[in-house]
Each structure stands twice: as structure tokens, then as C-alpha cells.
Amino acid sequence: MLTEIGATRPATLRLTVPCDLKEVRPAAQEIAAFLAEQNCNHDEMTACGLAxxxxCNNAIHHAPSDAHSFPIRIETQVTRDAIEIRVTDHTHGFxxxxxxALPEQGSESGRGLFIIHSVSDRAGYxxxxDENILFFRHVRTSRPKETDLAPRDSVTEQLIDEVSSCYESLAAIFRHSAAAHAGTQFQAFAQQLLNDLQRIVKADWSVLRLLSADAKSLExxxxxxxxxxxxxVILDASGVLPQEPEAQAASSRRPVWFNDATSSGLAYPIFGSEQLAGTLTLGRNTKGQGTIGSTIFNTSQTNVISTLxxxxxxxxxxxxxxxxQLTTRATERELEIARNIQLSLLPQQxxxxxxxxxxxxxxxxxQVGGDFYDALPVGDEATLLVIADVMGKGMPAALFAATLRTALRTAPELFRKPGQLLARANQLLxxxxxxxxxxxxxxxxxVDVKANRVIIASAGHGPLLLWHGGTTHCQALSPEGLPLGVRPDTSFEEMGLALAPQFSLMMSTDGLGxxxxxxxxxxxxxxxxxxxxxxxxxSDTAIAMRESLLTELGxxxxxxxxxxxxxxxxxARTPE
Amino acid sequence: MKLEPQGDTLRITDIAELGAANSNVVRDQARAALAPGLINIEVDLSQTSFLDSCGLGALIALHKTACDRGGKVSLLRPQSAVERVLELTRLHRVFKIVKG
Structure with missing residues (x-):
């Protein structure tokens, strides 16, 4: 074995290895020991060992059955500048x-050449x-005479990298957690988190999309x-495989990596209580730099992204x-106020x-509406009865009811002319x-008991029921008139009828029928x-009739x- | 190599190397040990100094098995050389890698 390294004469190790997978690692370990003697550093030894x-796996896997008796030859040469390894096989070659390129993620084989290519500076076949040679060359970064501190340095570097990314991740979480409790607006909070995350994982851009209310898109x-x-991003429910990485991440519930013309990165689905809440996408602008062998985000960065x-x-x-909760509280509060307004519109007595x-x-x-009734004395012997129904619900209906009530009450000069009173209210509202x-x-x-007459006017309201003593049927009276708010100038028919000594009269809103x-x-x-x-x-009294009707309706x-x-x-005027 | 069930998870530990020489054995033994009810697989890589493309093939095979059961494969504490192989082949995107 030659162990001297000269500028022109490389140190060389030649091994012959039986064509058996079990023999590959022992041979690799022998070569690693040789590389260590040549002061190759840990990374160089790891890369060469892997390649x-x-x-060797390739040479053995593809050897035809009659070639298994031929051993594999491995020649390792180390110079000051490079390590070159040649593996001679007896396959039919390729x-x-x-x-x-890498095979599909789910493929169980086909990564060998990619790995050799990625960890080497040059490789070929x-x-x-009768035999073929696969070679690869690794340019040395270590200096031959340096003491063997390199492995420890690289480990320390990785540790520092790891610890610092954990620290950044944790610090970001604590900072954001504090901000969340301080009542920062959620959007500003999310923005700040994206800025931090982008810095930690060295991404060029990031987007947080949330599921729309109709769950059809990611906004x-x-x-x-x-x-x-x-x-x-539109979420297509048609079953077609979505194009956007975010849509893919949403449907597959898994992170999706992408690599397009301008950038590459990761789309991460965000799930809360089994429901899709949104996606987080981070990317780097590659513009053609996304070369084989480079990784977009390493494991530490991927972990930081998933944690955040x-x-x-x-x-x-x-x-x-x-x-x-806020919306519910606001709605309930509004309903309560509207209900109080409606109650306050009814006459105390x-x-x-x-x-x-x-x-x-x-x-x-x-759902509080805008119904109300009123009864306004007109002298000692007449009363103006009022009933109204504002179309609509909640606060706006209650407010219009209050306005109408006031508009009617502030025109006592028109109490005896109900048609004109409605016209005035219509002009105002x-x-x-x-x-x-x-x-x-x-x-x-x-209702004028002195004149024994009733004068009726209606603004699009349902019929008034009038029963005269001694008859079997009641009259349903609907004088002409449009509802208030339909036309600016409109007139209202006034219908006058004589009142019998005994009579009953009922006004109601359409909620009854x-x-x-x-x-x-x-x-x-x-x-x-x-x-x-x-x-x-x-001959029920008005109060008895009210109770009877409520029972009937109930x-x-x-x-x-x-x-x-x-x-x-x-x-009702009933006999004493 | 040791295989032991823990709840719904099959834990695989003490793998010195995961390469061409033993990847099929690891894959087949792990599949055989996947009793009904075990859906996840945890592979402790802290003792694993070497991983090659055949080892990756075994991990992907186990990943498919776990996915079929509605579970996943987690790789625990890979050494830096092994982690580098996972990153190189982009498979750190497929597996959940638990560090530390």
C-alpha cells in the first residue's frame, strides 16, 4: 500500500472484492481507513464511502448470474487535491x-447514480x-498536513446551526405568543410571524392563505x-389533481414541495380540529439555480416551518x-336593544x-321585528288606534318603528284625519x-264614541275586522293606500262607518294570520x-277576547x- | 436490530447500518412485526452510521405500508451523515424527522 503523497505520484489502494453485497461495507471501511491516513476529513470520507x-451495489445488482464469480476491483487514489475512486464491474454495462434526476418520491429504487453524482465533483462510466469502470472524483477541501480536527469542527458547526435554529424558532414563538395575548390584531401578528419565519429559514418570500368562508378558496x-x-387559490372539488402546490397540500393534507421556473419551496397545510384552516407557503427565488443536489430547505428549516x-x-x-364570540355577543346585544326599543314603543296603559x-x-x-301599536286620546270621547309593521328585522326595524310612532304622535291636529296623518308620515319617512x-x-x-263613528285609513296593511252587534259575520275593511316608503307622494283613503251600540274591532299585523x-x-x-x-x-270583553285569541293561537x-x-x-263596546 | 411495539407504533432500534446488505431484511422483518393495530413506524437512526439508496428503498417501502394503514414513518435522531443522504434525495420531505 502506498501512503506517501507527492504532487505527481498519488497514494493508491487497490482492493478486490467478491461480488457479494455483504462484502461491500467491509471494503468501504478499509478504504475509509486509508483515506484517514491521507488526512482526508470526515466529510470527504463520508461522501466517498457513500458513492x-x-x-459497488450497482456492480453487484446488475451482474449477470454467470459473472458473480468475478470479483469487483476498487482502486482509490489520493492526491493533495483530489480523491478518485474507480470501480470495475463485469455487468453488461449501461x-x-x-x-x-431523482425518481418519484414513492420509488423504492433508482437513487444510486443520483447520490454518486451529488456527492462527487465529477463522475462517469x-x-x-468485458468490464466497465465507474469512476468518481472528489476535490479535497482539507489540507493534507493539518491535524485531524476537521471532523470535530464540522460537527460543532452543525450543532451550532441546529441550536441556533431551535433558539430562533423558540424565541419567535415566545415573542408571538406574547403579542397574541397582548391583543395585537391577528393580521399584523401573522405578518410579523411570516417575517420572522422567512428570516429564520432564509426564504425569499412567504404567504399565509386562509380558507374562505365558503371553503371554496384559499385567500x-x-x-x-x-x-x-x-x-x-381555488380549491377544486371536481376530483382533478390540482395544479397549485397549496391546493395539493390542502387536498393531500401533506406538505407539498414545488420547483417552478422562478422559485422553489414548500406549501404547508394548516389544520385545526381536523378542518383545513389554510396554507403556509415559503419559497426561494431560484431562477435556474435549483440544481441537482441542492436542497431547498434542510431538515432543521423544515422542522422550524412545521413548528411555526x-x-x-x-x-x-x-x-x-x-x-x-364577538359577533354573537354583538348580535345578541343588538337584539336586546331592539327588543327594548320595541317594548318602549307600546303604551304603558x-x-x-x-x-x-x-x-x-x-x-x-x-328576530325582533318592527311591530307596534299605539292608542292616542283625541279629546274625551275619541281615540286614535294605531298599528304598524315595519318590514325588516332587528335594529333598523325597531328604529323606523320608533320614528313612525313619533311622527304620528307629533301631529295631533291630524288625529281626526287618519288618511292625512298617514300621508304626512309617508312624506317624513x-x-x-x-x-x-x-x-x-x-x-x-x-274611534269616536260621541259621533258613533269609526274612520279608518290604511297604508298597505291587512284588513281591520269590525263586528256589529246583532250580526253573525264580521267585516274585513281595507281602505286604499300604499305602504309607507313606496312612493313620495301618495294619498290614503279614509273610510268612515257608523258604530253600532255593541261593536268589536280588531287591528292586527300579518304575523297573526x-x-x-x-x-x-x-x-x-x-x-x-x-x-x-x-x-x-x-259578548266577550276586549281583555277576554285577547286571552281567547292567545289561547287559540297557542x-x-x-x-x-x-x-x-x-x-x-x-x-270593544259590550253591554254593561 | 430490535423491534418492539409501543401503543400503535412499531419502534425499530439498534440499526448499525442500513444499506444494501441488510435493507431487505430490515424491511421484511419490520413488516412481519406489524401486528394489526400498529399503524406508525418509528425508526431510531441514532445508532445508524450509514444509509444508502437501498436503505432508503426499505424506508420508502415501510412508509407505503404505514400510509396504507393510515399511519406514518418517523425517523428519530438521524446522525448528520444519514440526515445528509435524506436531504440530498429530498426524502426529508416524505418522512417526519425528529431530531435531538
Missing amino acids: LAEA DWPKDI LRGQ VFANSGADPDHPS ADFLMIQVERARTAEA LPSLPGVRMAGHCESAR HNELSAVDMFITAQLAL EAKNIAGQHFGQPALQQWFATSARN NFRGEAPLADDQTFLIA
Whole structure:
């Protein structure tokens, strides 16, 4: 064995190895010992050992059965500048590929040449008559006369690299965790996290996409790096293999590596409680530098990305939960306020009118609407009855109800002219109502016991029911008039009728006739009229009629929830 | 090489080298030890000083087996030379690599 290294005469080791896989590693160890004697460093020995193993495996795997008796020859030459190893096989040989690529990730073989090519500075295959030579050359970075400290240096370097990336990762998590608790806006927080992550893993750009509300696309939430124009990604449910790495990561639930014309990187899916929350993508601009053998992110960097992605997932969940709670709280608060407004619109007590008793009822569905009723005294012997239904729900409906109530109450000079009063209210409210595509139906009835007359006007409201003593049926009265808010200038018919000594009158909103039972059937206007006529004929007082109607509606509805506000106002003159 | 079940995981330890000479044995023994209920495979690479393309083939074969069962293969504490091979062949993207 020659161990002297001269500038012109290389140190050479020649081995013959039986054509048996089990003999390869012992031979490799012998060569490693030889390289150590030549002061080759740890990395050089590792690289050559790996390439050698692959070359020998190749020679043995592809040897025809009659060639297994021929040994493999290995020649190792070391100079000051390079290590060159030649492996002679007795296979039928192969053509050294022009481009050496990795096989598919799932392939269990086909990486040998790629490994030899990657760890060597030069490699090739010489085909001969009965034998072939696979050679590879490794340019030395170590100095031949240096003491053998190199291996320890490289280990220390790796350790420092490892520890520092862990430290950065942990420090980033602590910093972001503190920021999250300090109530930083989530988007700003995510932005900062991306900046840090990008720095730690030495990426050129990063994008956080979150799943849209309809779960059909991944929308850009935060991004960092040179190119600010990242598109959202459509998630295709058609079963076609998606093109974008993010869509692939979302559907496969696994990280997806990509390498396109301009950049390469990793798309990492973010899952929270089994549901896709979004994707985190980091990339480097390669522009043709993505050569074989280089890695985009190494193991440490990949681990940092997955750690921070997991952390981000927890924060996304937390932010979304908080947002949902806030929305729910806000909605509930709004409903409560709207309900309070609606309640405050109802008269504390109904005015007294000689011989006439009145009773009102207003019950809100969960989604508060804009129903209300009112009764305004007009002198001692008349009362203006009001019922209204603002189309819409929640706060806007409640506010319009309050506005209408005020508009009516502040025009006492028109109490005896209900049609004109509605026209005035329409003029006042039209612009505001039409601006938000809302309208109000309302009905006014002036009950004058001195003149024994009732004057009715309606703004698109359902019929007023009137029963005269001594008759079997009731009248359903609907004077002409459009709802408030439909046209700026509109007039309202005033319908005047004589009141019998005994009468019952009911105004109601459409929630009554449209009340639904569990089977989805409506209570209906005919049933309402039938009940009204029957109850009135029984000479029930207004209060008794109210209780009777509520029982009737309750029986009909059964377990079904209240679908709409139910509001009605009854006035009745019964024999003493 | 040692094989021991831990919960739903098959743990493989004490592999000195994972190369052409033993990769088929490691693969076949691990598959044989995968009793029903074992879905994940953990390969402790802390004692493994050498890994070549045949060893990678065995790990990929086990990865497929684990995936078929809805599990995964984790590689524990690979030495730097072994980790370098995984990175070189981009397979650190396929396996979960647990360091430290």
C-alpha cells in the first residue's frame, strides 16, 4: 500500500472484492481507513464511502448470474487535491445518463447514480469489452498536513446551526405568543410571524392563505417578501389533481414541495380540529439555480416551518373563535336593544274611552321585528288606534318603528284625519325608508264614541275586522293606500262607518294570520275572522277576547317556534 | 436490530447500518412485526452510521405500508451523515424527522 503523497505520484489502494453485497461495507471501511491516513476529513470520507457503496451495489445488482464469480476491483487514489475512486464491474454495462434526476418520491429504487453524482465533483462510466469502470472524483477541501480536527469542527458547526435554529424558532414563538395575548390584531401578528419565519429559514418570500368562508378558496391573508402579488387559490372539488402546490397540500393534507421556473419551496397545510384552516407557503427565488443536489430547505428549516405552522394554526383557531364570540355577543346585544326599543314603543296603559274597553298584545319573535301599536286620546270621547309593521328585522326595524310612532304622535291636529296623518308620515319617512329598501304597513282607526263613528285609513296593511252587534259575520275593511316608503307622494283613503251600540274591532299585523304550526300550515285569515266573529258574538270583553285569541293561537302553534312578531289591538263596546 | 411495539407504533432500534446488505431484511422483518393495530413506524437512526439508496428503498417501502394503514414513518435522531443522504434525495420531505 502506498501512503506517501507527492504532487505527481498519488497514494493508491487497490482492493478486490467478491461480488457479494455483504462484502461491500467491509471494503468501504478499509478504504475509509486509508483515506484517514491521507488526512482526508470526515466529510470527504463520508461522501466517498457513500458513492463507493452505491457504485459497488450497482456492480453487484446488475451482474449477470454467470459473472458473480468475478470479483469487483476498487482502486482509490489520493492526491493533495483530489480523491478518485474507480470501480470495475463485469455487468453488461449501461449508458451514463446525460441528466441525472431523482425518481418519484414513492420509488423504492433508482437513487444510486443520483447520490454518486451529488456527492462527487465529477463522475462517469466507461464501458469496455468485458468490464466497465465507474469512476468518481472528489476535490479535497482539507489540507493534507493539518491535524485531524476537521471532523470535530464540522460537527460543532452543525450543532451550532441546529441550536441556533431551535433558539430562533423558540424565541419567535415566545415573542408571538406574547403579542397574541397582548391583543395585537391577528393580521399584523401573522405578518410579523411570516417575517420572522422567512428570516429564520432564509426564504425569499412567504404567504399565509386562509380558507374562505365558503371553503371554496384559499385567500391571501398575509404575505412577506419581494413579490406582493400572490393570487388566491381555488380549491377544486371536481376530483382533478390540482395544479397549485397549496391546493395539493390542502387536498393531500401533506406538505407539498414545488420547483417552478422562478422559485422553489414548500406549501404547508394548516389544520385545526381536523378542518383545513389554510396554507403556509415559503419559497426561494431560484431562477435556474435549483440544481441537482441542492436542497431547498434542510431538515432543521423544515422542522422550524412545521413548528411555526402548528403554532400559527392554534392562533388562527383562537382568532376565529374570538371573532365568532364577538359577533354573537354583538348580535345578541343588538337584539336586546331592539327588543327594548320595541317594548318602549307600546303604551304603558291604554287611554279610557267611555263604554269602550281596549286590549293590546305585542309578542316578539326571536328576530325582533318592527311591530307596534299605539292608542292616542283625541279629546274625551275619541281615540286614535294605531298599528304598524315595519318590514325588516332587528335594529333598523325597531328604529323606523320608533320614528313612525313619533311622527304620528307629533301631529295631533291630524288625529281626526287618519288618511292625512298617514300621508304626512309617508312624506317624513319616505326618503329614509326607500334608501334602505324598507317599507312600513300601518293602519289608523279613529274611534269616536260621541259621533258613533269609526274612520279608518290604511297604508298597505291587512284588513281591520269590525263586528256589529246583532250580526253573525264580521267585516274585513281595507281602505286604499300604499305602504309607507313606496312612493313620495301618495294619498290614503279614509273610510268612515257608523258604530253600532255593541261593536268589536280588531287591528292586527300579518304575523297573526301567518302564524305557523309544526306542520308548517298557516293559521290563516279565514280562521282569524271566524274566531273574531264567534268571540264578539259571545259578548266577550276586549281583555277576554285577547286571552281567547292567545289561547287559540297557542293551541294552533303547538311546539312550533314563533316565526314572526304577533301584534294586535282590540277595542270593544259590550253591554254593561 | 430490535423491534418492539409501543401503543400503535412499531419502534425499530439498534440499526448499525442500513444499506444494501441488510435493507431487505430490515424491511421484511419490520413488516412481519406489524401486528394489526400498529399503524406508525418509528425508526431510531441514532445508532445508524450509514444509509444508502437501498436503505432508503426499505424506508420508502415501510412508509407505503404505514400510509396504507393510515399511519406514518418517523425517523428519530438521524446522525448528520444519514440526515445528509435524506436531504440530498429530498426524502426529508416524505418522512417526519425528529431530531435531538
